[in-house]
Amino acid sequence: MGPQIELEGDVLRANVSVFAALGAPVAAVVKHDGYGWGARRLARELDGVVESYVVADEDELAALRPATVKPVRLLGDAQPGRLAAVLGLGGIPNVSTREALAEAAAEAIRRGSFPVRIGVVDAAGWSALRPADVAAFAHAAAGTGLSVELWTHLTSAARSAAALEALVAARAAFEAAGVRVTSIDAASTASARPGVAFDRQRIGVGLFGARLGAPVDNRCALRVTAPVVRRFAPGQIGWAGYGDLPVPGDRSVAVLRSGYGDGFPKKMVDGVDILSVGMQYTTRVMHDGADPRILIGPDDDVDRLAVRAGIGSHELVLGLAPR
Numbered sequence: 001m002g003p004q005i006e007l008e009g010d011v012l013r014a015n016v017s018v019f020a021a022l023g024a025p026v027a028a029v030v031k032h033d034g035y036g037w038g039a040r041r042l043a044r045e046l047d048g049v050v051e052s053y054v055v056a057d058e059d060e061l062a063a064l065r066p067a068t069v070k071p072v073r074l075l076g077d078a079q080p081g082r083l084a085a086v087l088g089l090g091g092i093p094n095v096s097t098r099e100a101l102a103e104a105a106a107e108a109i110r111r112g113s114f115p116v117r118i119g120v121v122d123a124a125g126w127s128a129l130r131p132a133d134v135a136a137f138a139h140a141a142a143g144t145g146l147s148v149e150l151w152t153h154l155t156s157a158a159r160s161a162a163a164l165e166a167l168v169a170a171r172a173a174f175e176a177a178g179v180r181v182t183s184i185d186a187a188s189t190a191s192a193r194p195g196v197a198f199d200r201q202r203i204g205v206g207l208f209g210a211r212l213g214a215p216v217d218n219r220c221a222l223r224v225t226a227p228v229v230r231r232f233a234p235g236q237i238g239w240a241g242y243g244d245l246p247v248p249g250d251r252s253v254a255v256l257r258s259g260y261g262d263g264f265p266k267k268m269v270d271g272v273d274i275l276s277v278g279m280q281y282t283t284r285v286m287h288d289g290a291d292p293r294i295l296i297g298p299d300d301d302v303d304r305l306a307v308r309a310g311i312g313s314h315e316l317v318l319g320l321a322p323r
């Protein structure tokens, strides 16, 4: 019998509230099948408290749609020729090229005005305009009948002031061109702040309990509970796991049925609590008053666990997802 690896719905919903308290509703980012936990499953937990959802592409939109009637925003442009399908699924499409803009303009003639998302990000890897290209793009969007949801991604604290300046300048450029800007969003978990909440916040890993520096008091929504398969009394055994770590002579040791094969990172070994992490088994020192079965629980901190494992918080959350 393996570990129980769970997501606490109540904690997920409470985490939405603490981000919303920064000043704008939360769009739950459920890309990569809800960070591995299932986009539809997250939607079932979150649908009553989120403003909308964010996914990567049409496939993710189609997979999520049966679980919600709320708006779903896309991070990437539709594949050429697929815009009508995205709109048909109730997706709010992203537009970052002239070709995508032309397809959206043609669609607007057929069905009337609809919003498209236009990003302004001065970094590779995003389906967005570079700030220098905004004015010309705004000009091209004028007269299409499309309205615009402007967004940016604050990739680093050092450059976030410049990114916000570019966003505000982009709003002015679109409005000067006669294009209606219906909303603005900028924040993800790491950049969430009262000052950048704008009209919504795009929160992904923060829903699971990561903060990444955001001034919120969210909680760990992950639970890993492993069955104890063996116990050793104090002094009964000298070495843990593959024989590399000494067991404190005054302590009991528990062997748990959970390991890196379940997503519990090998590098969680600290020699104080966790003595070894194998593919299926973890050995741990028993501490008075603590339940040895709880490997990750309500008192844990997602970011601290990730640091301890030498990985990012996103990677920790994804790694623990059911496989």
Ligand SMILES: *Cc1c(COP(=O)(O)O)cnc(C)c1O
Pocket (backbone or CB within 6 Å): 029, 031, 075, 153, 187, 188, 189, 190, 202, 203, 204, 205, 206, 314
């Ligand atoms: C993934 C993503 C988010 C959510 O990021 P988290 O760090 O998980 O909150 C927000 N915005 C964009 C553009 C993204 O790609």
